[in-house]
Amino acid sequence: MSNKFLSLDWFKQTAENAIAKVVANKLESLMEQEEASREEYVKPYLNLRLVNDTLTIVLNDGSILSKPGATEEDFVAVSNAKNVHEIYAIIASAEVTADAEKIKAEAARMKALQRGIEILAVLDDFTVEGTTVYLTGTSRSLPQLLVEEFIHVVDRVHSNDYECGFGQLQDMLNQDDQYVALKNFFMWCCLNPRAEVAHELYRFLSENSFRITRQGFVVALRNVVTLHGSPELVHFISNAYNKVKAVWKKNPSEYTVFLQDGEYKLVHDDKLFENIIVECTMCPECHGDGGWYNEDMYGDEEDWEECDVCGGSGEVDEYEWEETQAIDHGQKIGKLTELYLDLPNRAENRFTDDWTKTFDIRIGQVTSMPKEECNWSTQDCAAAGLHFTADQIHYVGCGDQSVIVLINPMKVVGIGTHKGRCYEYLPIMTVPREEATRILHDAQFDTITLDEDYAIRELESLTERAKEGFAAESRKYEFNMPAISAAEITNIVNSLSEMKATISKRVSTIK
Numbered sequence: 028m029s030n031k032f033l034s035l036d037w038f039k040q041t042a043e044n045a046i047a048k049v050v051a052n053k054l055e056s057l058m059e060q061e062e063a064s065r066e067e068y069v070k071p072y073l074n075l076r077l078v079n080d081t082l083t084i085v086l087n088d089g090s091i092l093s094k095p096g097a098t099e100e101d102f103v104a105v106s107n108a109k110n111v112h113e114i115y116a117i118i119a120s121a122e123v124t125a126d127a128e129k130i131k132a133e134a135a136r137m138k139a140l141q142r143g144i145e146i147l148a149v150l151d152d153f154t155v156e157g158t159t160v161y162l163t164g165t166s167r168s169l170p171q172l173l174v175e176e177f178i179h180v181v182d183r184v185h186s187n188d189y190e191c192g193f194g195q196l197q198d199m200l201n202q203d204d205q206y207v208a209l210k211n212f213f214m215w216c217c218l219n220p221r222a223e224v225a226h227e228l229y230r231f232l233s234e235n236s237f238r239i240t241r242q243g244f245v246v247a248l249r250n251v252v253t254l255h256g257s258p259e260l261v262h263f264i265s266n267a268y269n270k271v272k273a274v275w276k277k278n279p280s281e282y283t284v285f286l287q288d289g290e291y292k293l294v295h296d297d298k299l300f301e302n303i304i305v306e307c308t309m310c311p312e313c314h315g316d317g318g319w320y321n322e323d324m325y326g327d328e329e330d331w332e333e334c335d336v337c338g339g340s341g342e343v344d345e346y347e348w349e350e351t352q353a354i355d356h357g358q359k360i361g362k363l364t365e366l367y368l369d370l371p372n373r374a375e376n377r378f379t380d381d382w383t384k385t386f387d388i389r390i391g392q393v394t395s396m397p398k399e400e401c402n403w404s405t406q407d408c409a410a411a412g413l414h415f416t417a418d419q420i421h422y423v424g425c426g427d428q429s430v431i432v433l434i435n436p437m438k439v440v441g442i443g444t445h446k447g448r449c450y451e452y453l454p455i456m457t458v459p460r461e462e463a464t465r466i467l468h469d470a471q472f473d474t475i476t477l478d479e480d481y482a483i484r485e486l487e488s489l490t491e492r493a494k495e496g497f498a499a500e501s502r503k504y505e506f507n508m509p510a511i512s513a514a515e516i517t518n519i520v521n522s523l524s525e526m527k528a529t530i531s532k533r534v535s536t537i538k
């Protein structure tokens with residue numbers, strides 16, 4: 028392997044991950060079987076008649092279909108149909124079928140949505156008014172796509188235990204990473220003073236690779252320009268640190284970086300030492316001396332006493348014991364987590380933007396611009412702000428290096444079709460060119476845990492900053508202001524702050 032970057036494929040193929048992968052595949056096929064057995068056969072119609080040449084079918088929902096000019100064959104085909112779709116296919120011309128299918132699919136979707144909303148309504152986290160869903164304590168309604176996403180998650184969690192009560196279901200949801208991530212994501216969106224920008228952000232993510240972290244931050248990409256010639260260590264450390272978390276789901280604190288034969292190496296704590304068997308004939312009693320001088324009460328040496336164990340020879344029959352010894356991995360560079368947290372201080376960790384060449388961009392350090400200089404709009408290009416993309420890396424400017432960035436939805440100022448703009452992002456790792464277009468689509472690159480430190484920083488004095496943001500916005504415009512009260516901001520900030528306690532527990536090794 029080339030070790031300039033630790034590639035995604037290397038992480039995926041490495042043995043440490045293999046077991047989890049097999050188990051996951053097995054689970055998946057079990058779930059598919061279950062799914063298949065759940066769909067029991069139900070006759071798709073109530074009644075079927077062929078009178079003269081008109082075939083009339085009464086479907087289970089009471090609707091009536093008829094086909095003039097039908098034949099005996101049509102009648103037999105419909106009576107053997109496994110589902111409504113097959114019936115439509117038999118009685119309708121191709122184009123009518125397509126329309127009916129579309130209407131049917133949309134109706135099914137709306138029905139499922141309605142059923143899903145009813146489930147959301149009984150959970151503490153949601154407040155439902157008609158078909159409008161709110162996160163309890165917030166006044167901005169959830170966009171329909173996000174409601175559907177929540178319903179999927181709730182349904183998945185609920186399917187683990189259909190018997191559970193709704194109180195229990197809420198508890199189970201609070202333990203579910205994807206659920207917590209969506210909830211946090213929407214709360215940060217509520218703190219964005221521009222409701223339509225936050226709304227667009229959700230649409231944008233749904234249409235691209237929807238990757239968020241547990242704390243609700245958006246995972247995105249952008250290009251930068253390398254200022255120094257040799258940021259190999261930055262590539263290695265940032266890729267190793269984030270992929271250990273995202274692909275292996277391991278704690279980076281358990282790894283050490285070494286330099287051996289010109290290549291960086293990642294070594295787990297378990298591989299730092301080995302036990303070796305030592306064979307020996309030296310007498311363990313006299314340590315090979317054959318005896319010792321006794322001392323008198325004044326500390327002066329007196330007479331020689333011969334060792335009983337070896338009879339004075341200093342040697343015994345060969346015996347063995349285990350000894351722990353460091354394995355040679357080359358030059359030790361440092362512990363992975365410490366190296367990652369120290370990246371902003373390293374001279375070779377210097378990048379800039381291609382457009383202005385003025386930004387000081389470092390992996391592990393926030394890049395920001397004054398938000399009043401940003402252009403709040405939904406345009407794609409040529410508007411002020413820090414650009415990012417969900418996966419269409421060629422849209423976000425030039426540069427020799429792609430980086431993964433975390434973005435707080437509260438700080439997004441504009442969303443276009445394929446790219447967005449924000450006034451602050453945190454670059455967390457460099458991305459090999461060949462991975463830039465696929466890493467955020469790779470199911471084994473799990474972004475959920477990529478953000479603990481950033482989350483803690485973002486929560487500091489959040490109430491003040493959120494209020495400030497809204498105040499600044501309302502000074503600029505005299506209309507189109509989202510109604511959000513100080514009490515609501517406090518509510519949301521309190522909910523978001525609950526994550527702080529959880530994070531501190533989880534990353535005690537990092538802090």
Ligand SMILES: [Zn+2]
Nearest residue numbers: 310313334337
């Ligand atoms: Zn001895």
